[in-house]
Amino acid sequence: MNTNFSPKKKLLQTKIVKRENISDLMIKIWVTKPPEYSFKPGQYCTLGVNGIERAYSIASSPDENLIELFVELVEEEEGGVLTPIIWDMKVGDIFTMRPKAKGIFQIKDQTLNNYLLISTVTGVVPYVSFARTYLQNNQDNMKFHILQGSSYVDEFGYFDELQKLSVVNNQNLNYVPTISRPNEKRNLSWEGSVGRVNLIVDQYIESNNLSPENTIVFACGNPDMIIDIQNNLEHKKGFTVIEERFWK
Ligand SMILES: Cc1cc2nc3c(=O)[nH]c(=O)nc-3n(C[C@H](O)[C@H](O)[C@H](O)COP(=O)(O)OP(=O)(O)OC[C@H]3O[C@@H](n4cnc5c(N)ncnc54)[C@H](O)[C@@H]3O)c2cc1C
Numbered sequence: 001m002n003t004n005f006s007p008k009k010k011l012l013q014t015k016i017v018k019r020e021n022i023s024d025l026m027i028k029i030w031v032t033k034p035p036e037y038s039f040k041p042g043q044y045c046t047l048g049v050n051g052i053e054r055a056y057s058i059a060s061s062p063d064e065n066l067i068e069l070f071v072e073l074v075e076e077e078e079g080g081v082l083t084p085i086i087w088d089m090k091v092g093d094i095f096t097m098r099p100k101a102k103g104i105f106q107i108k109d110q111t112l113n114n115y116l117l118i119s120t121v122t123g124v125v126p127y128v129s130f131a132r133t134y135l136q137n138n139q140d141n142m143k144f145h146i147l148q149g150s151s152y153v154d155e156f157g158y159f160d161e162l163q164k165l166s167v168v169n170n171q172n173l174n175y176v177p178t179i180s181r182p183n184e185k186r187n188l189s190w191e192g193s194v195g196r197v198n199l200i201v202d203q204y205i206e207s208n209n210l211s212p213e214n215t216i217v218f219a220c221g222n223p224d225m226i227i228d229i230q231n232n233l234e235h236k237k238g239f240t241v242i243e244e245r246f247w248k
């Protein structure tokens with residue numbers, strides 16, 4: 001991530017007010033929004049502990065009082081630095097926060113018909129912010145197609161919320177969670193879509209009559225998924241693809 005930051009700018013502080021374990025490797029945390037802090041749907045905040053800073057996309061809509069995050073643990077043996085520290089943090093603990101939310105992973109044009117929003121696991125976070133913000137504002141023309149890939153059913157994080165929103169806003173939101181390891185014990189109850197998200201996308205595009213003329217594509221999360229989506233949808237099929245890679 002970009003670590004250019006003027007030391008003259010004061011870091012803000014933010015406190016954990018709620019924490020929810022989603023699975024062994026996933027948590028949601030809610031932190032206070034400093035009074036001077038603002039962000040746009042799709043942007044990320046930069047949190048730190050003892051000078052170790054990382055970017056986290058924001059699931060909240062800008063009018064919510066708290067900043068909601070969905071974080072995956074990268075274990076120390078796999079090179080994780082801040083997330084093992086976050087795993088030991090509890091309600092009341094403090095992060096530093098850079099004073100400005102960042103990121104151009106935003107919906108700039110709200111007049112399009114279809115927003116095909118492809119993600120792996122925590123990459124769904126900016127789309128949760130889009131859904132909370134734009135569906136609530138009744139942007140009737142905008143149809144969101146949220147595709148989320150995950151290894152396990154208990155890692156979607158926003159399954160209930162996105163399912164419910166897709167029922168209430170059935171003309172404006174379609175949510176397709178898909179799991180890549182259908183035969184594993186943890187997934188045996190699953191009756192939904194199976195296969196990696198980048199491999200189900202062609203079929204989805206065809207069945208929903210999406211074309212480069214009526215659709216913009218967003219891809220967020222795992223860089224391999226994003227590269228595959230760019231090669232397939234952008235280079236081969238001519239869609240515009242906007243991307244946010246969570247790591248290199
Ligand atoms: C714009 C942006 C938004 C982000 N938003 C989120 C978010 O909403 N939720 C979230 O959990 N993370 C998000 N990340 C990743 C986050 O910034 C950290 O990299 C991540 O939490 C791991 O931090 P760490 O200090 O433990 O490990 P790091 O020192 O950051 O990384 C250690 C190693 O793990 C790799 N890595 C990082 N994340 C993952 C992962 N999820 N799976 C596998 N390997 C990984 C890194 O490339 C590196 O090789 C975002 C990153 C960016 C750039």
